[in-house]
Amino acid sequence: xxxxxxxxxxxxxxxxxxxxxxxxxxxxxxxxxxxxxxxxxxxxxxxxxxxxxxxxxxxxxxxxxxxxxxxxxxxxxxxxxxxxxxxxxxxxxxxxxxxxxxxxxxxxxxxxxxxxxxxxxxxxxxxxxxxxxxxxxxxxxxxxxxxxxxxxxxxxxxxxxxxxxxxxxxxxxxxxxxxxxxxxxxxxxxxxxxxxxxxxxxxxxxxxxxxxxxxxxxxxxxxxxxxxxxxxxxxxxxxxxxxxxxxxxxxxxxxxxxxxxxxxxxxxxxxxxxxxxxxxxxxxxxxxxxxxxxxxxxxxxxxxxxxxxxxxxxxxxxxxxxxxxxxxxxxxxxxxxxxxxxxxxxxxxxxxxxxxxxxxxxxxxxxxxxxxxxxxxxxxxxxx
Numbered sequence: 001x002x003x004x005x006x007x008x009x010x011x012x013x014x015x016x017x018x019x020x021x022x023x024x025x026x027x028x029x030x031x032x033x034x035x036x037x038x039x040x041x042x043x044x045x046x047x048x049x050x051x052x053x054x055x056x057x058x059x060x061x062x063x064x065x066x067x068x069x070x071x072x073x074x075x076x077x078x079x080x081x082x083x084x085x086x087x088x089x090x091x092x093x094x095x096x097x098x099x100x101x102x103x104x105x106x107x108x109x110x111x112x113x114x115x116x117x118x119x120x121x122x123x124x125x126x127x128x129x130x131x132x133x134x135x136x137x138x139x140x141x142x143x144x145x146x147x148x149x150x151x152x153x154x155x156x157x158x159x160x161x162x163x164x165x166x167x168x169x170x171x172x173x174x175x176x177x178x179x180x181x182x183x184x185x186x187x188x189x190x191x192x193x194x195x196x197x198x199x200x201x202x203x204x205x206x207x208x209x210x211x212x213x214x215x216x217x218x219x220x221x222x223x224x225x226x227x228x229x230x231x232x233x234x235x236x237x238x239x240x241x242x243x244x245x246x247x248x249x250x251x252x253x254x255x256x257x258x259x260x261x262x263x264x265x266x267x268x269x270x271x272x273x274x275x276x277x278x279x280x281x282x283x284x285x286x287x288x289x290x291x292x293x294x295x296x297x298x299x300x301x302x303x304x305x306x307x308x309x310x311x312x313x314x315x316x317x318x319x320x321x322x323x324x325x326x327x328x329x330x331x332x333x334x335x336x337x338x339x340x341x342x343x344x345x346x347x348x349x350x351x352x353x354x355x356x357x358x359x360x361x362x363x364x365x366x367x368x369x370x371x372x373x374x375x376x377x378x379x380x381x382x383x384x
Contacts, residue, residue: 050265053246053257057373061172068136070098071379073157076132076171078376080124080319081334083117084108084241085254085374089125092384100126100153101384106254110237111228111340119151119308120360123315124322126153128171131323133157135168142316144309151308167197170326175373177331178261180294181366185209190328191297194365197324200317202304206352209297217335217362218292220348222285224337227344229281239279244271253375260372291333296366298335306358314360325365335362 061079065072074091077100082088088106092099100122107118126142133140138157145152186194191207198205208214228234242256243249245265249257259265266274292298301318303310325332338348339359349359 049246049250050259053250053375054372056250056253057375060376061373063172064132064136064168066136068132068138070157073098073129073132073138074379074382075376076168077125077129078379078382079171079174080121080128080315081174081176081322082121082124083112084238085256086241087254087377087382088118089122089382090384091382096158097154097156098129099384100129100155102151103382108237108241110231110233116311116360117336119311120315120318122153123312123317124319125315126155126312127316127319129155131164131167131320132171134164135162137162139163144312151312153312166327167320167323170323173370174322174326175260175331175370176333177368177371178291178333179331179368179371180290181296181331181364181368183294184296184367186296186330186366190330193328194299194321194324194330198299198301198317198321200313200320202310202313203317204302204304205317205321206300206302206354207297208299214292214295214298216351217298217338218289220338220344220351221288221292221335221362224339224341224344225284225288226281227341228337229284235279239272239275242271242275244268249375253377257372257374260374262371288335292335292364294366294368295364296330297364299363299365300352300359301361301363302354302357303360304357311360318361318363321363329367330365331368331370332363332365335364338362 060075064076070093074093077091077098078087078089086106086108088103090101090103092101102115102118102122104115104118107115112118130140130142133155137159139160140155140157143154143156145154186209191209195205195207208217241254242258243252244258245267246257246259248268249255257265258271265271299321301314303314322332337344339345339362345358346355349355349357352359
């Protein structure tokens with residue numbers, strides 16, 4: 001579905017904190033007098049630290065073997081997107097099957113109080129696993145086992161014809177690219193292919209390419225981020241997951257490494273200090289205006305049902321969209337602020353024309369160079 005028309009402006013103000021996986025702006029960092037800090041401090045690491053980081057990221061994204069084993073499928077599943085890169089999942093291996101379980105000890109209770117993002121992330125992981133199986137002649141079926149907070153996903157692997165090779169090849173290349181894009185529209189054929197890839201029973205996709213309508217989405221992004229930025233608990237939760245240098249990222253293999261968002265690296269003590277001093281909704285608001293204005297479009301994912309099973313289906317639909325985008329050289333990133341603030345979400349839904357439903361994901365897309373890849377924890381740490 002494609003939305004057109006003029007924006008309706010919400011009434012929550014006009015300042016914003018940025019996407020939950022960004023830190024301060026580089027301009028504010030330097031304007032604060034840090035331009036004279038030594039290159040070593042700004043780098044936050046030795047050259048070998050970044051080299052080790054890059055080597056680790058490359059090894060994690062090695063091609064799927066032709067004779068892939070369940071552990072290989074789990075490695076590809078774990079490359080799925082997830083909030084704050086918390087990796088809130090466990091995988092249980094069985095005979096020709098993998099169960100994916102929520103790990104709620106790694107959830108984000110402030111930004112995601114009902115674990116909505118956790119189950120969307122599990123859906124993304126399940127789709128990666130299914131696609132990897134399809135590409136190696138192990139076609140499977142995905143089934144959700146709803147049980148409230150104990151819900152899980154079963155992926156049964158069979159034997160049969162090979163499919164989804166293009167999407168499988170895109171799994172190690174996919175990233176949430178949190179930068180300005182080139183501002184150019186996509187072709188009608190590319191938009192069709194993205195829509196076809198995302199098609200899944202129980203999920204509707206609302207594609208927005210009209211500039212006035214995109215400005216309307218930005219208004220809600222600004223409104224949501226303003227509320228989040230003014231919440232000390234939100235800011236502290238975000239900061240807890242930031243890794244300010246490659247050594248810190250390598251130590252945990254999770255969280256939000258600043259270089260992956262196009263931000264400078266620094267020693268942890270300096271990064272923490274600079275975050276406290278210069279993370280502001282004004283600078284993030286300006287950044288997000290640039291992100292939306294440079295994007296080719298925005299897509300909203302909406303499940304038919306507002307429960308764990310519906311959220312899992314959204315994750316599966318989004319992952320196929322993201323992998324098809326990657327295969328086409330198209331980047332994407334989240335703009336979830338309007339759906340993360342409970343008081344704003346219903347008005348955003350009404351503005352979208354879906355007043356009785358919950359928008360589940362807000363994703364921008366366009367073309368841009370890649371940023372450094374994020375890390376994932378070793379397979380041994382995510383097996384149940």
